[in-house]
Amino acid sequence: MSTFATPGFEDRVKESFAKQGAMSLIGARLVRVEAGEVEIHLPFKSEHTQQHGFLHAGILTTALDSACGYATYTLFPLGTGILTIEFKVNLLAPGDGELFRMVGKVRKAGRTISLAEGEAYALKRGKEKLVATMTATTMTMTDRIGVVG
Amino acid sequence: MSTFATPGFEDRVKESFAKQGAMSLIGARLVRVEAGEVEIHLPFKSEHTQQHGFLHAGILTTALDSACGYATYTLFPLGTGILTIEFKVNLLAPGDGELFRMVGKVRKAGRTISLAEGEAYALKRGKEKLVATMTATTMTMTDRIGVVG
Amino acid sequence: MSTFATPGFEDRVKESFAKQGAMSLIGARLVRVEAGEVEIHLPFKSEHTQQHGFLHAGILTTALDSACGYATYTLFPLGTGILTIEFKVNLLAPGDGELFRMVGKVRKAGRTISLAEGEAYALKRGKEKLVATMTATTMTMTDRIGVVG
Amino acid sequence: MSTFATPGFEDRVKESFAKQGAMSLIGARLVRVEAGEVEIHLPFKSEHTQQHGFLHAGILTTALDSACGYATYTLFPLGTGILTIEFKVNLLAPGDGELFRMVGKVRKAGRTISLAEGEAYALKRGKEKLVATMTATTMTMTDRIGVVG
Numbered sequence: 001m002s003t004f005a006t007p008g009f010e011d012r013v014k015e016s017f018a019k020q021g022a023m024s025l026i027g028a029r030l031v032r033v034e035a036g037e038v039e040i041h042l043p044f045k046s047e048h049t050q051q052h053g054f055l056h057a058g059i060l061t062t063a064l065d066s067a068c069g070y071a072t073y074t075l076f077p078l079g080t081g082i083l084t085i086e087f088k089v090n091l092l093a094p095g096d097g098e099l100f101r102m103v104g105k106v107r108k109a110g111r112t113i114s115l116a117e118g119e120a121y122a123l124k125r126g127k128e129k130l131v132a133t134m135t136a137t138t139m140t141m142t143d144r145i146g147v148v149g
Numbered sequence: 150m151s152t153f154a155t156p157g158f159e160d161r162v163k164e165s166f167a168k169q170g171a172m173s174l175i176g177a178r179l180v181r182v183e184a185g186e187v188e189i190h191l192p193f194k195s196e197h198t199q200q201h202g203f204l205h206a207g208i209l210t211t212a213l214d215s216a217c218g219y220a221t222y223t224l225f226p227l228g229t230g231i232l233t234i235e236f237k238v239n240l241l242a243p244g245d246g247e248l249f250r251m252v253g254k255v256r257k258a259g260r261t262i263s264l265a266e267g268e269a270y271a272l273k274r275g276k277e278k279l280v281a282t283m284t285a286t287t288m289t290m291t292d293r294i295g296v297v298g
Numbered sequence: 299m300s301t302f303a304t305p306g307f308e309d310r311v312k313e314s315f316a317k318q319g320a321m322s323l324i325g326a327r328l329v330r331v332e333a334g335e336v337e338i339h340l341p342f343k344s345e346h347t348q349q350h351g352f353l354h355a356g357i358l359t360t361a362l363d364s365a366c367g368y369a370t371y372t373l374f375p376l377g378t379g380i381l382t383i384e385f386k387v388n389l390l391a392p393g394d395g396e397l398f399r400m401v402g403k404v405r406k407a408g409r410t411i412s413l414a415e416g417e418a419y420a421l422k423r424g425k426e427k428l429v430a431t432m433t434a435t436t437m438t439m440t441d442r443i444g445v446v447g
Numbered sequence: 448m449s450t451f452a453t454p455g456f457e458d459r460v461k462e463s464f465a466k467q468g469a470m471s472l473i474g475a476r477l478v479r480v481e482a483g484e485v486e487i488h489l490p491f492k493s494e495h496t497q498q499h500g501f502l503h504a505g506i507l508t509t510a511l512d513s514a515c516g517y518a519t520y521t522l523f524p525l526g527t528g529i530l531t532i533e534f535k536v537n538l539l540a541p542g543d544g545e546l547f548r549m550v551g552k553v554r555k556a557g558r559t560i561s562l563a564e565g566e567a568y569a570l571k572r573g574k575e576k577l578v579a580t581m582t583a584t585t586m587t588m589t590d591r592i593g594v595v596g
Contacts, residue, residue, distance in 0.1 A: 051169050056170075058215070085239070149200045241408075317496070347469060350528070355512050360505025387534055389532060
């Protein structure tokens with residue numbers, strides 16, 4: 001990343017993360033906030049499942065989308081908000097694990113449009129496996145009063 | 150759809166949906182199961198939110214992915230399982246509503262690979278608005294013992 | 299489409315299409331320009347092929363991307379330019395045909411971000427088959443001097 | 448990549464590439480074939496343009512799709528064919544350059560479904576810039592007589 005992070009980005013991300021009811025609902029935890037990179041952990045619960053007993057792709061997406069969004073947000077100017085325009089998820093293996101590690105990284109930070117890439121890893125009996133990837137496009141909102149975070 | 154639905158598809162979808170812990174977690178309800186088309190409703194709750202108080206794109210995706218997957222599954226032969234390979238979501242408006250209506254429709258039913266399209270509508274004060282679209286690619290699994298649904 | 303087309307949109311699209319060297323290279327023809335919908339035809343040539351002798355997915359994408367982009371551009375205000383942010387293509391059947399018909403339609407016309415959907419049909423011995431779909435996100439450029447079209 | 452490449456993969460890729468009429472049409476050259484990674488160069492020509500005089504996103508996609516497909520094909524067993532199911536392209540900067548360098552890399556090589564990632568770089572006056580990324584899902588075809596490559 002050639003782009004500089006905005007001072008105070010760690011606190012801004014923590015504050016915004018705490019407002020996401022969805023993160024509490026699924027039990028996701030914000031574990032690492034760096035300039036252009038954010039990591040979120042999701043301990044597996046039986047309420048997260050799809051029909052085969054694995055992590056539902058949507059629950060995985062919920063945590064991974066937040067990881068990508070906050071990775072991008074660390075580079076946003078003060079007073080701006082972030083809006084996800086679209087994301088795409090490739091599911092590479094069943095979501096079979098005790099803990100899922102979501103890593104979001106900025107690929108390109110633009111004035112208006114940014115691209116982040118996410119990776120979801122399943123941890124099972126001490127082994128880690130890549131189970132999904134994401135690409136997420138976000139927009140910087142500078143002109144909407146009251147929309148910060 | 151030129152492809153015929155598999156007899157008993159409605160019960161098979163209901164049974165599989167009931168096994169998805171994620172649907173209970175978010176409070177999603179299966180409201181319509183037709184050949185190649187499924188509708189899921191998601192009443193908005195404060196636990197569903199992103200940082201601006203709207204529906205988190207991941208929670209929306211969770212319900213929409215199930216709608217697309219089950220729409221496709223209605224056309225699958227008996228004894229097969231469904232696996233989502235990838236999906237892409239375009240977010241068109243904030244998830245601002247009292248209820249979200251997710252509609253999944255099969256676009257192409259193939260022997261191995263199928264494509265479904267999903268639409269998410271927000272209902273607010275009697276008005277409905279398209280807030281997101283999905284394209285989802287699934288694979289028919291015929292050779293994995295015990296993987297049905 | 300609830301959005302109104304910009305007067306003179308047909309001429310603006312024709313003018314811009316004529317500037318695309320890529321359309322001449324592949325032999326694509328602009329056949330229909332309506333408010334929010336554009337159709338492009340691509341007669342099959344042996345120079346279009348992938349290794350199995352069918353239409354290369356990239357050549358298909360070239361014509362389909364222009365169809366989606368111009369469909370969106372019909373709704374853009376005067377003096378603005380169009381920029382494609384991303385697109386996704388699902389390939390549903392081999393590109394086996396004498397002529398390919400590309401149809402781009404606006405799904406959501408926004409102030410800054412718009413979404414179009416495209417369909418590619420193969421015509422062979424009087425029969426038509428859907429061979430690919432596209433979703434394309436574009437941005438309206440209002441502030442770049444000299445970038446119109 | 449933990450997966451081993453199939454002996455003779457370099458010749459198989461060269462042979463298949465030579466059959467792609469589309470590669471000749473746009474003037475793309477195969478410059479590097481390694482296990483799980485392929486590089487294609489595209490010298491810019493005026494016939495490649497979109498309306499602003501830059502590389503058309505579809506022409507870029509044509510070369511990038513082949514790079515991703517062949518990267519994956521290096522790992523395919525003998526006697527199999529490759530089919531692209533879908534791809535997504537994020538356009539990060541205008542295609543403004545004298546030469547475009549397309550790099551395709553396998554991310555996950557599966558028995559049936561594989562994922563590759565592609566990057567397109569524009570070279571201009573000695574400087575290189577990332578202008579687009581791709582994710583491409585392919586399927587290994589083992590049961591179609593005569594479909595190899």
